[in-house]
Amino acid sequence: MKELFDVTIIGGGPAGLYAAFYSGLRKMKTKIIEYQPQLGGKVLLYPEKMIWDVGGQPPILGDSFTKQLVQQALTFHPAVCLNTKVDVIDKNKNGHFVIRTDTGEEHYSKAVIMANGGGIVNPQKLKVEGAEKFEMTNLHYTVPSLRSFKDKVVLISGGGNTAIDWAVELLPIARKILLVYRKDVLSAHEAQVDQLRNSNASLLSNTTITKLIANPEKRKIEKVQLLNSKTEEVTLQEVDHVIVNHGYNQDASLGFAPSLHIEKKDGYFYQGTATGLTTEKGIFAAGDILSYDGKINLLAGAFQDAVNAVNAAKTYTEPAAESIAMVSSHNDIFEARNRELMKELVYEN
Structure with missing residues (x-):
């Protein structure tokens, strides 16, 4: 036995x-x-x-x-x-x-x-073709170190508490914060949402990530293609890092x-x-x-x-x-x- x-x-x-x-x-x-x-x-x-x-x-x-x-x-x-x-x-x-x-x-x-x-x-993964290739570089589902985002352009995808918390945490650290979320309104704590709205962060509602465009030499995401579901407008955004908080x-x-x-x-x-x-x-x-x-x-x-x-x-x-x-x-x-x-x-x- x-x-x-x-x-x-x-x-x-x-x-x-x-x-x-x-x-x-x-x-x-x-x-x-x-x-x-x-x-x-x-x-x-x-x-x-x-x-x-x-x-x-x-x-x-x-x-x-x-x-x-x-x-x-x-x-x-x-x-x-x-x-x-x-x-x-x-x-x-x-x-x-x-x-x-x-x-x-x-x-x-x-x-x-x-x-x-x-x-x-386990974190819900980004459902975009080829996303897994960037998990070792600049696509993140958790935030291992705030220092790595210093003076960077950071795009955060998600409208819940975790996404908003990270956006607020990174406001004094990152050069620019963009928050994209697929709904009309954010579903996080009011105080955190107010803090984000009163900052210089860019909030893009009704928006999802549709494509990741990489630098083939560095194997990093350089641009993110975004789709607004209401206007059907497609835009490109240059980024240094992408953080995904779509739940677990x-x-x-x-x-x-x-x-x-x-x-x-x-x-x-x-x-x-x-x-x-x-x-x-x-x-x-x-x-x-x-x-x-x-x-x-x-x-x-x-x-x-x-x-x-x-x-x-x-x-x-x-x-x-x-x-x-x-x-x-x-x-x-x-x-x-x-x-x-x-x-x-x-x-x-």
């Missing part, structure tokens, strides 16, 4: 990562299974966005915050499986969960924590286990409780995927969900265990590490 883990966490976003840290704190043998090639979840889509809503954490870029989350999650050396898609979760005759992937691989666990957010999220394709297939009850309420969620319980004994949930009365859809809420799910998993696998862990500042598991950190602080000062 393959290696048996105390808990397996499906999803490597903020909730899953903090659950991995906390399960290690509770001395549970832990595994993380993540579909994407790296840990971080949806925060990876916004590496240069400022995060303000984590208690005690000064404003921090998404990229830096993700690195800190991952570093913390790996404190107790959980097993990590990347590029792995879970298909089915069953139970064997020993009462252990068998987690089967799309490649037929099997993982064994006493308990499972679902931290799979809104499912597998989400694989929210949540039927991993037959008895997991799925609730539809502005999306699909596992019906559960504030303590991380789901309708399947031994399967717990945390973060965006979990629905219950009083849910907090913030990072702070994801961390609380993670703690509750781990505590529930601990008592499920070890009924005699304490229902909560000792607070970290008093926990003997950190005693040696605390001494090392204090020495470093003394030497630095």
